[in-house]
Amino acid sequence: MDIMIVGSGGREYSIGLALSKDKGVDKLYFAPGNGATCKFGENILISDFESLANFAKQKNIELTIIGSETYLVDGIVDVFKSHNLNIFGSSKAASRLEGSKIFMKNFLARNSIPTANYIETTQIKKADTFIDSLQTPVVIKADGLCAGKGVIIATSHKEAKQIAANMLSGESFGDAGNNSK
Numbered sequence: 054m055d056i057m058i059v060g061s062g063g064r065e066y067s068i069g070l071a072l073s074k075d076k077g078v079d080k081l082y083f084a085p086g087n088g089a090t091c092k093f094g095e096n097i098l099i100s101d102f103e104s105l106a107n108f109a110k111q112k113n114i115e116l117t118i119i120g121s122e123t124y125l126v127d128g129i130v131d132v133f134k135s136h137n138l139n140i141f142g143s144s145k146a147a148s149r150l151e152g153s154k155i156f157m158k159n160f161l162a163r164n165s166i167p168t169a170n171y172i173e174t175t176q177i178k179k180a181d182t183f184i185d186s187l188q189t190p191v192v193i194k195a196d197g198l199c200a201g202k203g204v205i206i207a208t209s210h211k212e213a214k215q216i217a218a219n220m221l222s223g224e225s226f227g228d229a230g231n232n233s234k
Contacts, residue, residue, distance in 0.1 A: 187210075
């Protein structure tokens, strides 16, 4: 079986390393891969989803595995499925639960699934008022993808307000933290 792994981080390396030891795997491709993945697979420098799908067809790749949430949120699974290709990952619509904390929190609230109190705001004063109503520690999350770093636990209200202000200004986490996009 030929398999393609999409991504360039340690997660993709680990998946590839494990698969390289499986006797049922004939060839591994990494898009784009990294300096270590080329030791047991072929790195390919194709980034747009249509071209990746065409590459998968051309090489008769039987399974594509997505490592990074970014590709899922951007809809790679939908593109591959439109080409009738086997791919492991969630659709663009389902990936919104991971890609937007606000979407996920609103989904939980709408469906009566227990979750911590939260606020969706672009206004620093509104954030400050909400923070004052909470007990510490306060958990502050950026809305979008932040490579696993978009959650900060503040031990004081003062610290929480500064973190919220930095996120809302776009200073922390860029557009993922800036809810005015």
